[in-house]
Amino acid sequence: MAIGTVDTSSLTQAGLNLIQQALSIYDSDLRLAVSNARFQEMFDLPKALVTPGAAFEDTIRFLVDRGEYGAVEDVEEAVKIRVEQARAFEPHYMERIRANGQVISVEGNPLPTGGWVTVYTDITAIKAQEKLLRARSEELSDQVLTHAERLSQTNRELAATITALEETKRQLTETEARTRMTTQMxxxxxxxxxxxxxxxxxxxxxxxxxxxxxxxxxxxxxxxxxxxxxxxxxxxxxxxxxxxxxxxxxxxxxxxxxxxxxxxxxxxxxxxxxxxxxxxxxITEETQARAALTQTHKRELAAQLTSGLAHDFANLLTIILGMQSRLSRMDLPEEAQNLVGATQSAARRGGALLDRLAEMSGHREARPVATDIAALLEEIELLAQPNMPENVTLKIGHEELSSPLLIDPGFLQDSLLNLLLNARDAIGDAQGAITLNARAIRDTWLEISVTDSGPGFSEKALKHALDPFFTTKGVEGSGLGLSMVYDMTKSAGGHVMLANKSGARVTLRLPLRWAATDPTPGLVLLVEDSPDIRTSVREMLVEIGHSVIEAATAEEGEALAVMPGIDLILSDISLAGGRSGVEMLEALRSRDVKTPAYLMTSLPMADPVRRSAADRFPLIGKPFTARELGGFLSAEDAA
Missing domain, CATH: 3.30.450.20 (PAS domain)
Structure with a gap:
């Protein structure tokens, strides 16, 4: 058998059994941990008392009962005294004569983990020699002999003390080494x-x-x-x-x-x-995280402070847009029509302001409407061309996209302008060209690619360009441009691809949804508790070709929804009467009403009620125009 496979405890026990002195080790609970064969032989102990786990108290009681300590009047008191002495764990050395006349020395030392080790040495022969020496030596005076005996005992005690000090020194050295290693780590x-x-x-x-x-x-x-x-x-x-x-x-x-x-x-x-x-x-990273968390708290507080105002403002804008839409269809003088257009433009700017407030706690939701891609691309070219230097040529085109598509034109315009400006910066002062092309792919995707003649993406940029705050422009870049494009594209159900094709190429793919040029008219159940908003939304629905019946509460809406001929239900989330529009639609769903159902709300995007509702039903945020409402209903119906 190899040395490495030998049981270490067996080797240790065998070695202890070879020692001529008796040895015992008791733990901090006064239970026997280790002893050698000489310990059992010296005190003639039964096997139970030399088995690991044997109680020190039982061993003492056995020895007292046998007369090991001479005549004892109170056995339990004698046992108690010795047990208490043992619990003190103090180093000690003593010599005593056993009942059988044997003289032994007892040397005990505490252990650092609790408990103690004791060594018992038979010094009967040594004592006999000392006695014989005293009896036969007439030359030695009693004082010299006594001094020799005391010196011998002192030497034995000193040896025991030195052993204890060396053990203490070893423990202190180990503690110091551990402490130093810990501090260095x-x-x-x-x-x-x-x-x-x-x-x-x-x-x-x-x-x-x-x-x-x-x-x-x-x-x-x-x-x-x-x-x-x-x-x-x-x-x-x-x-x-x-x-x-x-x-x-x-x-x-x-x-x-x-x-x-x-x-x-x-x-x-x-x-x-x-x-x-x-x-x-x-603590640099901790400080940065703390600053970011503080800013987040500020943004959340601002969102909470503005959420109530935003709700009411959105309702007012919905009313204004609805009334202006009615006015625009009237036979008004040209000057009045201009005023109507200006009012609608101001209301839409108010809606954009609400979107910016919503972005304090989340991204703006997509609002797909029927959009002429060719016209949108022309508008993008008009916006981008003044920002192009003379050394850069811009070419924008499309393939077979003559019919309107359901997309969010604001999202797409922001994304493409961002990509065109990034391409301009990549070309720099060199002569170059930027190409933007849009096409339909298998009636599944609207693919728009922006290609420049610059140096292309680095390996690192190809991996991380869509990550927030990644930039190759140094301190001049925010690192949010491509990340924003990515977020807006993903929110619309699309994806972004980066590649190097004789320069850098960014490709957007958005779900291809053809807009219905002649929407099918239907009967809409409109549930809204505000009369003014209900009137404005009704006019919008009529403008896009629907007929409308109205309800002001969830109870009225639930009763009307089961009437024959209802083609769709459009309800606000917040309704008078204690029940919400979500609860009304859930109740209808539980009654197996199959009519398509939609929600509208003025609640900000961060509001948990709005988030929960959007997970269950299609939802459009106020304010909206008739065109946006029509696009929302058409997009959801197509989905």
Whole structure:
């Protein structure tokens, strides 16, 4: 058998059995952990008392009952005294004569984990020799003999003490090594300086906190180790610590732009202040995260403060847009028509303002409407061309996209303008060209690609260009452009692809949905508790070709919804009477009413009620125009 496979405990026990002295080890619960064969033989103990786990108290009681300690009047009291002495775990050395006349020495030492080890030595022969020496030596005086005996005993006690001290030294050395290793593993600088400001201890981690500073700082003055920049920040706190005032503070290290947290603790273990303990760590990432969290809280607070106002404002804009839509269909003078157009434009700008407020806590939702792609691309070219330098040629075209598509024109316009400006920046001062082309792919996707003649994407950019805050423009770029394009495209159900094709190419694919040029008229159940908003939405529905019946509460809506001939239901979320539009539609669904159902709301996008409703039913946010409402209903019906 190989040495590595031998049971270590068996080897240890075999070795202990070869020792001529008796040995026992009891743990902190006064239970036998280890003993050798000589221990059982010396005291003639039964096997139960030399089996690991045997109680020390039972062994003492057995020895007392057998007369090991002479005549004892109160056995239990004698056992109790010895057990209490054992629990004290004090080093001891003693010699005693057993009942059988044998003389033994008893040497005990506590263990660092609790309990103790005891060695029993038969010194009967030694004592007999000493007695014989006394009897036969007439030359030695009684005083010399006594002194020799005392010296012999003292030497034995001294040897036991030296053994205990060596064990204590070993334990202290191990503890110090573990402590030093622990401090060196910590991602912080731990040190001690004396009253003169010179390092007496360091875990050699200063350079981790302050780059380019020395690692070995023992004996250096703290100003020399830290540098004047950092020292100027900590000097006042160090002076206060040397006066006995502990402190924790933070400062920004200008040389490295790191945020550092420092703790000073006065060293007053022996009365007067002997120096200062130092703990310092780099908290730059923590500070950045804290700042970001604070900004998020500010944005959330702003969203909460504006949500109520936004709700009412959205309702007012819905009414205004509805009334202006009615006015625009009247036979009004040209000047009045211009005023109507201006009012509608102002109302739409108000809607855009609401979208910007909503973006404080979330992205704006897509609103697909019937859109002429050719006209939209022409408008994009008009907006982009003035921003192109003379060295860059812009070409925009499309293939077989003559019919209107259901898309969000605002989303698409923002995305494409962003891509065109990115392509312009990539070309720089060189002569170059940008091409934008749109086409339909297998009646499934609307594909729009933007290609430039610049240097193309780097390997890193191909992997990370769609990540927020990634930029190749240095301090001039926010890193949000392509990320915004990606978010808007994903929210519309599409995806973005990056490639190098004689330059950089970004391809957007959006779901291809042809808009119905002649929407099928139907009977709409409109459920809205505000009369003014109900009137405006009714006019919009009529404008896009529908007939309308109205209800003001969830109860009225639920009763009317089961009438024959209802083609779709459009309800606000918030209704008078205690029940919401969502609860009404859920009740109809439970009654197996199959009529297509839609929701509208003025609640901001971050509102949990709106989010929950949008997960269950198609939803459009107020304000909206008749065109946007028609696009919403057509898109959802197509989906």
């Amino acid at each position: 910590m991602p912080a600088h731990i040190a001690h300086v004396d009253r003169d400001g010179r390092y007496t201890f360091s875990n050699r981690r200063l350079s981790l906190v302050l780059p380019d500073r020395p690692t070995d700082v023992l004996g250096l003055h703290i100003s020399e180790a830290l540098g004047q920049n950092a020292y100027s920040h900590i000097a006042p706190y160090l002076a206060r610590a040397l006066e006995g005032d502990a402190s924790v503070f933070e400062f920004t290290h200008e040389d490295s732009s790191r945020r550092i947290r420092v703790a000073f603790t006065p060293d007053s273990r022996e009365g007067p202040i002997n120096g200062v303990y130092i703990l310092s760590m780099d």
